[in-house]
Amino acid sequence: MNLKLNVWRQKNRTDKGRMETYQANNVNPDMSFLEMLDVVNEDLIASGKDPIAFEHDCREGICGSCGFVVNGVAHGPEPETTMCQLHMRHFKDGDELFLEPWRAKAFPVIKDLIVDRSAFDRIIAAGGYVSANTGSAPDGNALQIPKENADRAMDAAACIGCGACVAACPNASAALFTGAKISHLGLLPQGQAERSRRALRMVAQFNEELFGSCTNIGECEAVCPKGISIEVIARMNRDYLAAALTDRGAKKSAGGEA
Amino acid sequence: MVLDSKIPSGPIEQAWDSAKFNMKLVNPANKRKYSVIVVGSGLAGGSAAASLGELGYNVKCFCFQDSPRRAHSIAAQGGINAAKNYQNDGDSIYRLFYDTVKGGDFRAREGNVYRLAQNSVHIIDQCVAQGVPFAREYSGLLANRSFGGAQVSRTFYAKGQTGQQLLLGAYQALEAQIDAGRVKMYPRTEMLDLVVVDGKARGIVTRDLVTGKLESHAADAVILATGGYGNVYYLSTNAKGSNCTAIWRAHKRGALFGNPCFTQIHPTCIPVSGDYQSKLTLMSESLRNDGRIWVPKQVGDKRNPSAIPENERDYYLERRYPSFGNLVPRDVASRAAKAVCDEGRGVGETGLGVYLDFGASIQRLGKSTIEERYGNLFDMYARITGENPYETPMRIYPAIHYTMGGLWVDYELQSTIPGLFVAGEANFSDHGANRLGASALMQGLSDGYFILPYTIGNYLASTKPGAVTTDHPAFSQVTKEVADMQNRLLSIKGKRTVTSFHRELGKIIWDYCGMSRQGDSLKVAIQKVRALREEFWRDVNVPGSGDDLNQQLEVATRVADFFELGELMCIDALDRNESCGGHFREEYQTEEGEAMRNDEEYSYVAAWEYGGYNGQPKLYKEPLNFNYVHPSQRSYK
Known part of the structure; x- marks a missing residue:
């Protein structure tokens, strides 16, 4: 499947930040959401661009590192599922997604989708x-x-x-x-x-x-x-x-x- | 160099008590004059930092994650062993000691393992006092369950999240010390080198992962509790950030590396589904209690599992090991799965998988019983694969899970560099060639809560506090070396991404130094690793700069170290001409295909000294003596 991603890009704490648009093509439904972003990042690096920074570690839903907002919902559409455990089979070809960091005064953005918790x-x-x-x-x-x-x-x-x-x-x-x-x-x-x-x-x-x-x-x-x-x-x-x-x-x- | 393990003489039951009594003490009023660096905030590092803070030392604790609560100990599922004998089923400290030495296939030190078993009972008490919500019976007393490699019920657990709860206990104790001002925490800070002055560990150089700033930190002692190196294989059950950099840099500064080829492969993980795969997920081995493992008898049989009749299935573990069946130990189950897949009988799209089938159990016990026992695991499987394991058999395949090897330490957990201590999975000490389930958590907490607070004091008592500060030229020299390496990585701007190199390195190590190894092919592997490493330093593309948050640079630095460690693993595996525990050399097996140890020649710890970038590391041997548990051949037929 092919997806359109609108991702919050912010260089550092003081940068104003903005949404940027990327295309995620040939997404395999068995991928996790973060693996889909890995592939997007590999392409960004190959084309000389700065990869999207997002936090992650265990990738099995227990360390609490990952998390961002997908189309207005924290951790995306599946109940009781962290981003790393959310798989692409829950999306469909042509979907347009908006990815944003946690927004709160107590959680300042450090870079892109990473915040200070x-x-x-x-x-x-x-x-x-x-x-x-x-x-x-x-x-x-x-x-x-x-x-x-x-x-x-x-x-x-x-x-x-x-x-x-x-x-x-x-x-x-x-x-x-x-x-x-x-x-x-x-x-x-x-x-x-x-x-x-x-x-x-x-x-x-x-x-x-x-x-x-x-x-x-x-x-x-x-x-x-x-x-x-x-x-x-x-x-x-x-x-x-x-x-x-x-x-x-x-x-x-x-x-x-x- | 003679490796002195410092195991106390005399009866093993009294060894730790007498060692503690003979250790020098630091006066309570003097403790605050000493500073200790703890790198890593998992079970070993978190518990050590908290306990040393409670004693009154000045502690600095470092982790690369955004919070100490995220260390990978958090992902441990099953439980923690302790010789409490609450079940009245014949457990004892001696039995836990015996099981662990035997489970390690007679390649661990008896003295260390006995102490581990002794400390196990205090760990449970300590964790209960902190408020760890262990599972309980209706009586309100602590519950236990059984685990592999033991015939008693001695595993304490908190649902399927035991590691999480134990870690949060240590993390909360650590936060209390941070609040009290005795521990200063440095999250998002990665140790990139060790500073050694006049032969003693005196500090570290770190990188602030947000600002990119390289910083020096001096201390009177340094503890590394930085976990295992399973990510050398790229795909493993480790967290993505788990790495070998801290221990590898310390190795390059003079700390010997013990048994690098001893790695553990867990038989029940969810198989790889595609090239994009970033990590592997473990399914608790308790599933093997009710699941039957099989593959089709016919090579290349791609039918749906339900379409394969009973007489065309090969329940190969039940066939080969009639008495233990599906419950053979981890190393045996893993090798058997690899063997049937190598024959072309593996299942799933990639052919690298076997079925774990609950059909018969559901028929016999009913779906609700299976759901009660394994519901959360079935849900997790369904979430990841999109298949319903109540209806179609699970597919599983072995994956790298734990590394028994690590920096060599003596009985006091001190490495060959005075003042450098190593705890938890980062050291080589207690599990020999194979770790039993539910004993990693035990070792991490034993090291941090109950060993280091004594042995660090013993070391500091004969050290002048604050003798070396960051003004010492050694700090600027090491900082320069770290900066040079970083700049070199950033300046290549080649064609291949860091991940593509890591993936290729991981495949070499997995193919040649994974579940089974063979002399000639290990030699090939060493050449392949070296060639790929050359290419890495010529053609890697690390985007961005070093002066802000740069995740690619972080990974590149770690992968550069994995290359060198991967080579050492192959060298160690090639040197050990025997099969033991997780180390299976194809040339050394019985007629039935089981591991064949060679106690005459290889009953030792292999401790390697760094040999330079293209040099040959030097082997030192610490002989192992067994006075209590006599080495025997394991059999599961």
Whole structure:
């Protein structure tokens, strides 16, 4: 099949950027979307042009590196599928596609389809962990954790940090991402000691990074390649509210207003 | 050079405890005066950086990805072994040790493997404490499953995403240390060389992948935890960015390379579908529990599988290995698949594939049972191939998955360059000639959480902190060499793309130094690799410049190193005149076509010293002694 690609090209952070049009010919339906771009890039290099920069690594949908917007939808048209796992058989001959990077103030474009998602790391650093220094752990079976809780914690922990939720949200909110980590750890007994501090500090960092607020639109859940439910946002709000009401002292030491 | 493995003497059960007791300590108040560089943020690097930060050292951690959470450890599916014996089924530290030494086909160090088995139990405790959501029983206690090469149930798992969850545990501990100011993280930064001053590792030179800037970083010790080199084959189950550059540059600076030809081929991967293919996807080996592997009896039979009657199918594993059947170990299953495809009986468009058929199991157990057991894997297969594996058999083919070889290290994980430590898949240490399933995660975390925090202290205790800074002329000299190589790559502007060279190199290594190897053809391979390497340096086209984000330049640099490593792999494979584990030399097989070890002559670790661009590397041998597990021939008939 042959496709027309309109791709966002931006040389660096300060460049204004623009759409450019390329032709992808003889696309094999068994190719992944990124393999299709590989072939386009080989042709661009051969004709002396700068290849399209896009982020990718594992190409099996788990590292969270890849992701861009295809015709207005983060990670393209297939549900629960990252770009690297999206195959060309879902497109048809003559399709015209528009590829754009994640758009959010907190995710500045670095080049073409690559954005800076380091804000996510800073949100985790603010409290997305259980402080258990190496060597201090009791026996693994000393704690019994109801299977339902372990399974629900796992569902939230499946987040790959790709940023599609932010890209899809009209407010560019990171609520699904932040809520997923708060839920994962909050559902487990190991996470209780730092639960209030975690909610306060992570939400404070979230705001500092210029992500927008959540207004329960649900676009994030719709595009999440791991099917994470917006229930995690409700958990985040509950933990945050409880912490803000009851842990006034902790809030101060935890680093600020939210 | 005499290779001193530093294995403590005395009973193996007490060796690690006594080694720890004999190690020198750094006073808590002095730890912050020492700086340690950690390259790589996967299970080994992430856990080491976090643990060293917790101890109070000044840590700098580097990764080429945009975040430390994306290291390729994240893609491990199946699980992690630990000798907890929670199932009361006879497991013990000794049994895990025994299984791993035997699984490695008697080419690993007993002392290292015993310590690995000891540490396995602490790893599970540590990960649970961090909040890793391991699978649980209804009782709320930890669940286990079985894995290849063992008769006990000792594998802990988090759905099919065990690597992801363990890595996120280490990543979160790392982020906590970053927040505390004890670790400084350098994402999108690639190590391009090691700086050695007066024989000791003193720092690294890196490239900022966004700005292209070359930078110097000095430290009192350097840890490389940069993963394996499976991408030398171009097509592998590794992430696209996985590369050998950090360990190869350290090798060129004097670190010996251990057992480079020991690579693991996983039997159940989705076959190559076309020339554009960029990577291969693994399907968990647990599928072999209920799937039957077959090919048509007739050469060139291109009928639809459902049109091939039962008596015209060859269930070749069940035929050749009646007692183990479809559950023979990875190396045996892989070679058998290659053999039937070489005969022209392979299936699919390319003829490089065999069927993994669930038809009989679905009939016997019902579709819902199969769906419950393997639903997510079937979905993944359907997503990639567009075929429904409930109706038509899966097609699978072996693919490169893991490299047992790596930089040579002693018991303290120190390379032959003092102050340079190597952890995880990047070192050669614990898996011998074949790694058992669910033990890579175990080794990465054992190295990072429980070994390096001790051995790094032991090294630093007799080192003056901050003795060398980036003002030392060695840093500017190394930076210049890195810049020269980069400029040379950028100035060729030839006719062929980097990928076309990488693909061709990968095919040579796969054809000659893959699932089976043969003396004369390895000699051919060495010539082919050298010739292609010459062409690469004459005709590669690396577009753009070095002073901004240039993904082609990143790949070109890595491929240049793969050329040299690929040649060393062939040299090592040619030198080892025996078959063992993943290394199968066609000349050395039993009458039934099984691997034939030669313990008299080859019971050693082959550690190679760099021999120059066109030179001959020099071989050093570390003899292996087996005092506990006595070498025997494996049989699966």
